Amino acid sequence: MVDDSKALFLQIAERVEDSIVDGSLAEDSQAPSTNELAAFYRINPATAAKGIALLVDKGVLHKRRGIGMFVAPGARRALIEERRAAFASTYLEPLAAEARKLGLDVDELIQLLKERFSERTKA
Amino acid sequence: MTSIIEVKHLTKRYRTATALDDVSLALDEGKIYGLLGRNGAGKTTLMSILTAQNFATSGRVRVFGEDPYENAGVLGRLCFVRENQKYPERATPPQAFRTASYFYPNWNQRLAERLVEEFQLPTDRPIQRLSRGQLSAVGIVIALAARADVTFFDEPYLGLDAVARQVFYDRLIEDYAESPRTIVLSSHLIDEVANLLEHVIVLDRGRVVIDAAADDIRGSAFNIVGDATAVAAFAVGKQVLRKQTLGNVTSVVLKGQVSESDKVRLARSGVEVAPVSLQQFIVSSAAQPDKGDAWGTDGPPAKVEARQLVRNGGAR
């Protein structure tokens, strides 16, 4: 599950964000604890704690004293905004590069994307 | 953070070989350390000296601020089960565990019993007649259940199958989360333990070549693969940790981080960027055996290599 391109705690933070974005971790619900994350991903608890701390700094999670970490209200919306902003460089750049390598032009690429989208909708 | 282990200019020479060569380190309380390196790199010697089971030729070692030698107050807080640990004649695993429990006030019997079950350790046979893997399991049970302030693991997985190794890693994380303490895990299976580590120390022929937080290492190098000319052009002025060539394709591991603009630039010239795992990083860093300070951070030899690469690339 872990990839090596970036620090583990960043990846852990992203995993938690993923589940907030896809709705499996609802706003105002309790986030997994450091030790739960460590055991689940088989990583050092300090690393998991660092990931959680990052999300707290970002305002995605907040601490309720004596209970644990909870997803902040509005966190999902904020994360989706953030990801949309990064979408082009994260996904479109490599897509464009590979398309160029294969000699696909823009129109063909758009056509392919359209097909993908409609297939998805059908399914 | 307080350093609980301090090593200064530690050198250990045997008649024919130097096991440790001017090693200086400081270990903090409550972290999981990876002590990595090839067989014979000096890992066991270092742990032996830290636990006063072996002696320095020169240099200084302090554990909890004191010399550990014959120091009951210090040694009583350490646990170091060797990879080829010996046990009293005819002792069975449960007897060895019971004895160990006398020595460690925080002994976790519940964990010991659980591990015995998970490792499927025979309880009625003398330890001497156990298999290699079972012998390793006995050592793991003692070292984990002891809950010593500093626990040293010496290649603890020898002979264990993948399932048993995972049991070890899982229980290690679990019990560490429950009762944080300093753990030094010596290993040459770097990929397997990489995610457990907070800090990484790499020894190579008795010298410390990497001493850094695991997070800092992850993403501290990257691998680019592609047309030799393009790769060479990008590598100019960067520290090359490793270079491999296959026909007209060159793969180099470069130190540093790849920026978003670099990624775009590389993608346009058809060069692929791949992450470098901790294991790859260590192997790459170690792969320049005869260039003096092979893993140095200021790497003149690496720069020379990058220039050569350009020249070679240009000649084609």
Add this chain to the structure above:
Amino acid sequence: MTRVTNVMRLQLMNRQSYVIVPLLVLGGAALLALAIFLLVPYDGPKYAVMAAAAPLWAFLVVGVQALTMSFPFSQALGATRRDFHIGTLLTAALTAAMLALIYLVIALLEKATNGWGVNGYFATPGLDGDAPLAAFASYFVLAMLWFLIGYWSSAVLKRWGLVVLLNVLVGLAIALTVAALLLVRFGAMQAVAEWVVAQGALGLDAWGLLLVVVLAASSYLTLRRITQ
């Protein structure tokens, strides 16, 4: 003190070597001695001191194992060399005393039954008017000596290797032989024998004990720098 008792508990994990094996050998040797007493047609008092001393041999093995097997385990568990040494010697003394006590009981029985009715003495060392204390002290010192010879040799072996150990042992053997030859050469054997008899069992035990102390001290000094 807890640390020392922990080492004793560690040593006594191996009850078989420390207690059971010596007792088994003792039982076997006693039966054998008795059979021989019955077969020998001589009616005077018969002593089987060598057979009686056989179980004490087991302590040589125990001494070796204490250092080669138990010492590394004690190191893993963070015991100091000093605590290990004291705990180990106390364990040896405790078990040797136990064994010596058994000999004493047997010796008393022999006395009460006039040598099992056949005038054969197994556990009674025929010295010092067969004082019970002499029996106890002799077997205790003998067991301790065996233990320390094993323990000390293993310490030398682990610290300096086989060559050094063999050199030391051969050197000792040569020194003893030369001493014996010199005694014979100068006709002093008679005097030595007289001296030994004059010492009596307790006197010899005291000399043995001195040797035990020397071996114990020298083992400790060797042990202080042993590496795994």
